[in-house]
Amino acid sequence: MTNPDSAPISTVPVLFVTDPVLLPGMVVPLPLDETATAAVDAAQATESGKLLVAPRLEDRYPSYGVIATIVQVGRMADGQRAAVVKGERRAHIGAGTTGPGAALWVEVTEVADPPITDEVRALAAEYKKLVLALLQRREAWQLIDGVNRMTDPSALADTSGYASWLTDVQKRELVETPDVAARLRTLIDWTAEHIAETEVSDKIADDVRNGMEKTQKEFLLRQQLAAIRKELGEGEPDGTDDYRARVESAELPDKVRDAALREVDKLERASDQSPETGWIRTWLDTVLELPWSVTTDDSTDIKGAREILDADHHGLVDVKDRIVEYLAVRARRAERGLQVVGGRGSGAVLVLAGPPGVGKTSLGESVARALGRKFVRVALGGVRDEAEIRGHRRTYVGALPGRIVRAIGEAGSMNPVVLLDEIDKVGSDFRGDPAAALLEVLDPAQNHTFRDHYLDLDLDLSDVLFLATANVIENIPAALLDRMELVTIDGYTADDKVAIARDFLLPRQRERAALAESEVTITDDALREIAADYTREPGVRQFDRLLAKALRKVATNIASGTTTAPVQIGVEQLVDHLGRPRFTPDVEERTAVPGVATGLAVTGMGGDVLYIEASATDGDPALQMTGQLGEVMRESAQIALSYVRSHARELGVDPAALDRRIHIHVPAGAVPKDGPSAGVTMVTALVSMATGRRVRSDVGMTGEVTLNGRVLPIGGVKQKLLAAQRNGLGTVFVPQRNEPDLDDVPAEVLDALTVRPMTDVAEIVALALEPAVASGTVAA
Template structure:
């Protein structure tokens, strides 16, 4: 072996090793490496390439490099973007690093080259060549990717060193393995390293193929994408590294602790058994896992203990709500019956009333009074039956319905479940939501409610259902039949004042950071807020207005402008601006063809003035003011009745063919409908036709028939309240509504003369000026 020492520019390679006879390219970005390449190009295009032991090292020293590298000839240099240089080289001679030093801007190395003068006989070389060829042939059989052409080339080779270099350069192994080959300086060493490496690779390939055969027995055609994970599974089985605490075992432990009947537990155990036999990587495994977790989270036989104290329940209901006596009484009756019977079956209560009257908060207070878990399910806009009954497990993304999810979140089987806005549900091609609720709300059926996802019957008989609705018109009849209706009517002005003082103002002060003595509102100012700044059946807007005042006061106090504020009738407009609403007061004088009717709206009662004008014409009958079909038909019935009694009142037969009658209800932009204006329109038409004036202090409501009978209507509390606010003295209501008037508090009826009428003639006797 002869040795020669020379000094050349050097580049440290990261993650790669170049062997003799190998043509390869690499990118350099470090400044010293780029300058070393440039210097080599200016000299004899020779450069020393040595591999770093740690590829992460940016400024390697001599001890960070392998001792054996290679002298290479630079074939091509290309400048790339971002100051990167791509170099194409051909490895020529092995060389040992003697010393590494800096030559200005680049690294230089003093290296010692080797030339192989090992004394081997021709027989030894031939034996080693055949050994390499045979081993490489076996390797190619285990790894067909090497290619038949390259194998043929090696088989036909007659130079041992050249054959070993070709194999080494083309082996797909890590750079550390190639470094071992590079460090084998003599042919004998190189032969041993290369053959050992090939035999190791053959053994690895055989093991890999064996694992693949085992995996194929477990994986079908549709699960090839999970092949790598299955290989890992088989490897763990071979090594005995199985996890003893599996998910299935944990599920079984939870089943043992679950409060449920044996039938339910057996069903869950069956699902866990199926889960065990499903591959953890299949989509069915995730579905089954989610199903088991849902079953384990449901409160099958877990119940909470109710507070049985009627005194405590009454105290809480009175604390939270002013008025609403009928609702409170019903809740206390329910609790008394429950305590006596010791049974969990509960009635289904539906609170019906305008927005903002406290229906939702009543349910929350009842839950607090009974120490029950509270679950609110909003049904507004729900139109898919699966929202109630759940999706079947066969669908992607299946989940339980809202009822089961409510039970799961409550954690007990006897919570108070509020079905909010039950009249706002709708139906489409996905099923009828209201029909799905029939089973939930039927006391005979909900003992074994079946959710499509859960499949096991669930007992809902101990759930206290409370539903809320703004109107019963939106609730289908079969569903309405399942519920006990409790009407939550509009608040009177006096009730609103009490609620504002005792609840709303205190709540808004706390919410806006005000102390008790920093804000006070006089009684007159509070009444003005209720009358002039809000028009509603409930108190939601009233609370907003009080919040608006609190925010303005909070700012003044924070800025130091004032220490406390008192709101009076005089300074109220400075906080809320001008008044937004005024009640239509009664007319000052009795007029012909103008009658005041009473109407029910979603925000409470209101009065509306009906005007009728008669003019010469051809018997036309005109209705304006955006009247609905029901109201138009009432007007037609009214004129037919008047024509039938015309002779009794001295009206000429030709009158109706020679005059046009026009009925108008002001506020034409607002749609109006309903039968309760029947007697009002008939009175206005009769007055206009006969010229007899109508009393300005009279208001009326009721439906009229062709024969003049007066039929009952609804919403009387709100209508009577509107009449009182308008300053009306006498109100005509249908005789059959007498029982409804009896339920209205004396506070509302005070100062009103209520006349019960059965026939239109009685209405005319009261309303017309004699």
């Protein structure tokens, strides 16, 4: 790399050095060994007295060096000879040549600085700012003045030869960079990077220093405070005397008091710097905050308790009866002196199972109010960590007691009503199984000594009234369900919904919409229409939302002046306030062709109708099933087809009509379906398809079937009959062995339906199918 403005060629002795690296403008001492002495002597013998100082490179011959003048030759402090040289100008190294003495001689071309452009001035200004910032951080005030006085960009760049943050490799690169602009750009990058690293290092050092200073300061202050308190006779400053007094004055069980005093002893012996101190303090605070000896007195007014339950909830007779029975038994035990200290023997653990919106959660608050107890709700939906129930070990950072212990502390008494909400939605993973941890909590024979991992103490839960809620009983582990008494809430009838809406929902929504009873009313016929055509749910949650929607529209119309009070909403006004009905009767439409039968099923949302379709196409005999069916329903379909084929003559079916490709479909294919209650419906659909006789549109059925045609019992009879009533069915076939379950079905539902208990599926088929249009009817 040559410069067009180079000076004439001259011959000088050359000295290759590794350290220090010389740049123009620098004055440095060079130790004189044999080679350096020869170069210095040769330079002094010339007229100019100059020599070339070039960096020694390992991989190649250098291209540039610095012409230097010998300022002085003498000895350093250690006695070694040295020469002080001053760098003057860069020079391009040419070919080697000969000269006097033992030194090496080369031809050099001095490099002249190019004209200073605006770009070079800008780069020089930026580099100067970086250098000044760095010098200010190091408080090098004398150097700052010198840098401020420099105006030559090349000289400013070459001052980097003194920079301690640059390595020898970087300085050698600067020697071989004659272009000022390129040299300044390189220096700007290196200096900015070094400043950034310095700032990070300084911050870390400051943080460490401040932390050490704070720790030392706190230690000294604690020592001084301890000495002052000792002189004043005020005891230890760490609060251990306070904890000991609190434990001794608290009403704790003997075992709990002994455990707490042992922890206080550890606290007194522990150093303030020990992490165990914090754990002990937190544990003691938790133990002292629990209401070990606090209980509330149960109400013994049986009549008053029933009035509270009836005022808060419509229907739910089974649940109300069970709570009243519990109260009556406790009252008699108290009268006869049989009440055990700590409440052991109450054994009341109820699980309220039913679809959403039937009032399971709100019932817990009513039970607590009827009993005169505190109420706490513990949400279990989605809980997967066993520690949420049993608590964490104290050695873990952020350890807490489990939700049961926290609920007791929140209630402030040892006999609250604890509602375990959504117990069927507890999960499990690598952190354990919370449902397994609940086994001890909900077992009346064990929970008087429940041990939380955090407390590590026996906690008596036998006097706690546990209520659990669930939508799907099958999702609760069998061992856990065995600990609880099952109370099923199957849903409300249309009359129940009208009564609930009139007495509970409508007044509440009027208050929320800021409407008086004199301003808006909804007729019973309109409420019944909402229950029939706008909501077909077992509960009343959607019903409540629709009432809120209607009343919001009324409030808006009154405020805007389009309507004046009073407003009455009847059946004719529902479309204006709620839109068109969402549900319309479709059973007759769905069963208008042969091969479609109406079944009844139970889901997590309650009972519902289930249509099963059957058709046949030409091809090899085979069974195809669609509709996302589970294994149990697939088996039911295979059993149904086998039964129809083996009893074809008895059922009036031409056997040839079944020697085809049979397709069974259950609509709503996006919804998984399974369960042992669709067998009779599938048999009816297959016979209807094979004979061409339609299934009566007012008929619904449920039950499992065997290979010989016996109808087996099923579950959820009440929910299925409620669904049949909601969907306008008239006759329902149920298994004969489910006849006792009809006692739980509301009378109004039984009055609206004709329930036929059956034992043989052939009888169901005969009664469910319409008569043949004409003799000789063949399969469709």
